[in-house]
Amino acid sequence: MAINLDKLVGFHQSALSIRTDRMEVIAGNLANANTPGYKAKDIDFNKAMESAMQRSEGTRTLGGNSLLKTHENHLGGSSTSVASNFEMQYRVPTQPDTGDGNTVEVQAERNRFLDNGLRYQASLEFLNGKIKGMKKALSSGGQ
Template sequence: MAISLDKLVGFHHKALTIRTERMEVIAGNLANANTPGYKAKDIDFQKAMASARTEQSQSLSRTHEKHFAGRTQPGFEADYRVPDQPDTGDGNTVDAQTERNAFLDNGMRYQAGLQFLNGKIKGMKKALSGGQGQ
C-alpha cells in the first residue's frame, strides 16, 4: 500500500502556507501604520482554506499520457480590512492594536499547526520504523 504524504499532511501544509501569507500581510500593515492613505489588508483564513480545498480537487488535464498529472496552486487574496475606528484624517486605516492582536493570534495558530504537523510526522516515522528506537 502506497503512503500518501499529501493525505497525511496536505491540509496542515495548506493551513501553514495561508498563515505564513497572512503574517506577511499583517506585518505589512504594521510597517505602514504611519503611511498616509495606506489601507489595511487581511486574508480571510476560512475563505482561503475553502479555496485551497476546492482547487485541490481540481487537477490539470493531461494532453499526453506521458505527462505528469498536475495540480493548481491556490492563490490567497488579501482584501482590504474594514476599519474599526473612524478615519484619522490622513486616510490610513491601520489600527496598530488590532494588527498586533491579529499578528499574535495568527502566530499562535501557526505554532499550533507546526506542533500538530510535527506530531503527525513523528507518528509516521514511528510506524515506518516499527516503533523501535524512538
C-alpha cells in the same frame, strides 16, 4: 500498502502556507501604520483554506510547486502561493479616520499578528505530530 503523504500532511501544509502569507500581509499593515492613505489588508483564512482544499483534489505538490493534472498522462503546474489565488480584502476600521486616510489600527493588527502566529505554531505542532506518528509506524512496521 502505499503511503499518501498528501493525505497525511496536505491540510496542515496548506494551513501553514496560508498562515505564512497572512503573517506577511499583517506585517505589511504594521509597517505602513504611519503611511498616509494606506488601507489595511487581510486574507480570509477560511476562504483560503476552502480554496486550497478544493484545489488539492487532483493536485500533486513537488518541491513547493503545485502541479495540476491537465491530461491523464501529463502534468502542468504553477508556483503561486496558496493564498494568492483570491483577492486581498481591505479591513473596515473600527476607529474614526484620523484625517490621513490610513486604516491601520496598530493594536488590533498586533493582536491579529499574535493570534495568527499562535495558530501557525499549532498547525506546526499538528504536522510534527503526524510526521512523528508516521516515522514510528514505519520504524516498527518491519519488526
